[in-house]
Amino acid sequence: MADVRTPVSTAVYDALRADILGGRLAVGDGIPSERTLSERHAVNRHAVREAVKRLQQAGLVQVSQGGATRVLDWSRTGGLELLTDLPGAGDIGAVRAGYELRACLAAEIAVRSAQRADDDARDHLRARAAGLIAARQAGDDATLLKAYRELWDVLVDASRNIAYRLAYNSLLAGEDTLRAAAIVFLRDELHDAGTTEALIGAVLDGDQDAARAAATMLTARTLRALTLTEAAAP
Amino acid sequence: MADVRTPVSTAVYDALRADILGGRLAVGDGIPSERTLSERHAVNRHAVREAVKRLQQAGLVQVSQGGATRVLDWSRTGGLELLTDLPGAGDIGAVRAGYELRACLAAEIAVRSAQRADDDARDHLRARAAGLIAARQAGDDATLLKAYRELWDVLVDASRNIAYRLAYNSLLAGEDTLRAAAIVFLRDELHDAGTTEALIGAVLDGDQDAARAAATMLTARTLRALTLTEAAAP
DNA sequence: CTTGCTAACTGGTCCAACCAGTTGCTACAG
DNA sequence: CTGTAGCAACTGGTTGGACCAGTTAGCAAG
Numbered sequence: 114m115a116d117v118r119t120p121v122s123t124a125v126y127d128a129l130r131a132d133i134l135g136g137r138l139a140v141g142d143g144i145p146s147e148r149t150l151s152e153r154h155a156v157n158r159h160a161v162r163e164a165v166k167r168l169q170q171a172g173l174v175q176v177s178q179g180g181a182t183r184v185l186d187w188s189r190t191g192g193l194e195l196l197t198d199l200p201g202a203g204d205i206g207a208v209r210a211g212y213e214l215r216a217c218l219a220a221e222i223a224v225r226s227a228q229r230a231d232d233d234a235r236d237h238l239r240a241r242a243a244g245l246i247a248a249r250q251a252g253d254d255a256t257l258l259k260a261y262r263e264l265w266d267v268l269v270d271a272s273r274n275i276a277y278r279l280a281y282n283s284l285l286a287g288e289d290t291l292r293a294a295a296i297v298f299l300r301d302e303l304h305d306a307g308t309t310e311a312l313i314g315a316v317l318d319g320d321q322d323a324a325r326a327a328a329t330m331l332t333a334r335t336l337r338a339l340t341l342t343e344a345a346a347p
Numbered sequence: 348m349a350d351v352r353t354p355v356s357t358a359v360y361d362a363l364r365a366d367i368l369g370g371r372l373a374v375g376d377g378i379p380s381e382r383t384l385s386e387r388h389a390v391n392r393h394a395v396r397e398a399v400k401r402l403q404q405a406g407l408v409q410v411s412q413g414g415a416t417r418v419l420d421w422s423r424t425g426g427l428e429l430l431t432d433l434p435g436a437g438d439i440g441a442v443r444a445g446y447e448l449r450a451c452l453a454a455e456i457a458v459r460s461a462q463r464a465d466d467d468a469r470d471h472l473r474a475r476a477a478g479l480i481a482a483r484q485a486g487d488d489a490t491l492l493k494a495y496r497e498l499w500d501v502l503v504d505a506s507r508n509i510a511y512r513l514a515y516n517s518l519l520a521g522e523d524t525l526r527a528a529a530i531v532f533l534r535d536e537l538h539d540a541g542t543t544e545a546l547i548g549a550v551l552d553g554d555q556d557a558a559r560a561a562a563t564m565l566t567a568r569t570l571r572a573l574t575l576t577e578a579a580a581p
Numbered sequence: 582c583t584t585g586c587t588a589a590c591t592g593g594t595c596c597a598a599c600c601a602g603t604t605g606c607t608a609c610a611g
Numbered sequence: 612c613t614g615t616a617g618c619a620a621c622t623g624g625t626t627g628g629a630c631c632a633g634t635t636a637g638c639a640a641g
Contacts, residue, residue, distance in 0.1 A: 118601095118624095120623095120624065120625090121624080121625075122400065122624090122625095143591095146590080146591060146592080147591085147592065148591090148592095156625080156626090157625060157626045157627070158626095158627095159393055159396075159625075159626075159627095160624090160625070160626090162393070162397060162592085162593085163396060163397055163400045165592090166356065166397045166400060166401060167400055167401060167404050170401050170404060170405070171404070172516075176591095176592070177591085177592080177633085177634085178591075178592045178593060178632065178633050178634080179590085179591050179592065179632070179633030179634035179635080180591060180592080180633080180634055180635080181590095181591065181592090181634090182591085182592080188509065188512055188513075189516065190516065191513055191516060192426065192427060192428035192513060192516055192517040192520065193426060193427040193428065193510070193513045193514045193516075193517045194426035194427065194428055194517075195513055196509070196510050196513055199509065206509070207509055207510070210508045210509045210510035210511070211510045213455070213459070213508055213510065213511075214455075214508070214510035214511060214514060217451055217452065217454075217455040218451065220451075221447070221448075221451040225447070274444045274447055274448070275422065275430070275433065275440070275441055275444045276427070276430050276441070276444035276445050276447065276448035276518075277444070277447075277448060278422055279422075279425055279426060279427045279428075279429055279430055280427045280448060280514060280517075282406075282423065282424065282425060282426055282427075283426040283427045283428075283514075283517075284510075286426065352593095352632095354592095354593065354594090355593085355594075356593090356594095377622095380621080380622060380623080381622085381623065382622090382623095390594080390595090391594060391595045391596075392595095392596095393594075393595080394593090394594070394595090396623085396624090399623090410623070411602085411603085411622085411623075412601065412602050412603080412622075412623045412624060413601070413602035413603035413604080413621085413622050413623065414602080414603055414604080414622060414623080415603095415622065415623090416622085416623080582641105583640105583641085584639100584640085584641070585638105585639090585640080585641090586637105586638090586639085586640095587636105587637090587638085587639095588635100588636090588637090588638095589634105589635085589636085589637100590633105590634080590635070590636090591632100591633075591634065591635085592631105592632085592633080592634095593630100593631075593632070593633090594629100594630085594631070594632095595628105595629080595630080595631095596627105596628090596629085596630105597626105597627090597628095598625100598626085598627085599624100599625085599626080599627105600623105600624075600625070600626090601622100601623085601624070601625095602621105602622075602623080602624090603620105603621080603622065603623095604619100604620085604621070604622085605618105605619090605620085605621090606617105606618090606619085606620095607616105607617090607618080607619095608615105608616090608617090608618095609614105609615090609616080609617095610613100610614090610615080610616090611612100611613080611614075611615090
């Protein structure tokens with residue numbers, strides 16, 4: 114039941130990914146051969162191959178038959194999905210980077226939502242707005258965060274842009290591990306009920322400028338909190 | 348030499364991914380068993396497993412031992428790296444979505460570059476600016492596009508935000524297949540030498556507002572071209 | 582010193598088997 | 612007739628070993 118058995122190939126993948134993102138395997142280096150890795154991790158070579166295939170897809174390594182599998186410069190070949198893996202590898206600045214991207218996305222999502230939201234999307238938005246008000250009554254930050262995220266989820270859909278949706282997914286991919294930290298940074302933004310209401314109203318009214326302004330103000334609060342934290346304890 | 352042999356596992360992966368993104372495998376459906384797929388594609392089961400592992404990592408399927416491997420709603424679980432796969436699956440709107448995301452990113456990259464570019468980054472930027480001028484002399488759009496991309500590549504670095512870099516990577520992931528189409532849409536933006544110069548100057552001067560304005564004007568040209576094309580031949 | 586071949590690597594693929602969960606049907610007990 | 616226990620018959624997870632197909636490096640002949 115509570116069996117959290119991880120496939121061995123995932124264990125190998127995690128280990129290699131951490132080594133690469135953590136810089137222990139330098140760019141251009143060849144990683145150990147599949148046969149070596151299978152011995153070292155005491156698993157079958159097939160498991161290693163599955164792990165390497167995933168590394169390859171993530172843009173972390175380049176494999177070539179006959180030659181060695183080499184580590185790529187992931188800052189050039191990696192995709193946005195790597196972002197949530199970076200903090201785990203010890204990169205603190207990645208958190209600020211992620212929130213900056215979110216800020217830029219949020220403003221645009223707000224504008225496009227105001228521009229493109231149809232009746233269906235407006236209904237959903239109103240429902241989430243009500244849910245958010247209810248969550249504020251609870252006084253529990255975790256509940257509030259959940260409701261706030263659901264609000265943005267609806268806005269992302271309303272913006273009718275699959276790229277925004279996918280980028281948003283990538284940003285939230287590792288949220289479970291970061292939720293506790295997120296609440297700290299998002300605190301001011303979460304409790305700014307007035308601006309949140311303004312955002313919702315602007316989207317419902319189709320007021321693109323007001324929507325952008327509100328979204329920018331909301332995310333600016335979190336960015337400020339992050340900057341202060343970063344400056345205080347680097 | 349010209350041997351473009353694709354690994355069989357990649358062939359299986361491409362086929363399954365296309366079926367999922369193309370909607371031929373519905374969300375919630377179980378995909379055929381590994382043994383069935385290995386028979387159907389006339390490959391070994393390990394090749395199928397490698398393909399499925401990649402699907403899993405891409406957020407397209409959920410596998411569970413004992414149970415069937417089910418198709419996930421990739422619009423909820425997929426990352427930005429899926430974007431460049433969508434056009435291949437027949438989704439035309441994904442191109443516009445991608446360029447809208449690029450527009451929003453570009454403006455922010457310009458601002459952050461103006462804010463954070465150090466001497467080293469400024470040197471690189473000046474070099475690329477010179478390269479761009481040289482490319483304009485050639486009169487060849489492909490050369491110009493290359494130089495223009497290199498300019499933005501430097502700007503992305505100058506913005507000192509790993510999330511911007513990774514998102515930018517994701518957006519350009521499938522560029523080779525789209526290069527011909529890209530030149531058509533980017534034509535006006537590419538030939539707007541004045542605004543490009545203004546962007547470079549603003550970044551070098553640390554003028555964030557001017558940088559944002561220039562970047563926005565540049566990307567707006569491409570968005571307009573895209574909208575016109577979309578409206579003309581939907 | 583250059584060239585060419587070979588041997589020892591690398592990854593790519595396959596076969597066959599077994600382990601470990603899930604699912605559904607069947608037969609037995611109530 | 613109903614409910615449940617249990618036995619197949621699936622599913623994915625893992626292993627071992629073998630062989631093919633490229634790359635690389637070293638050695639030997641020119």
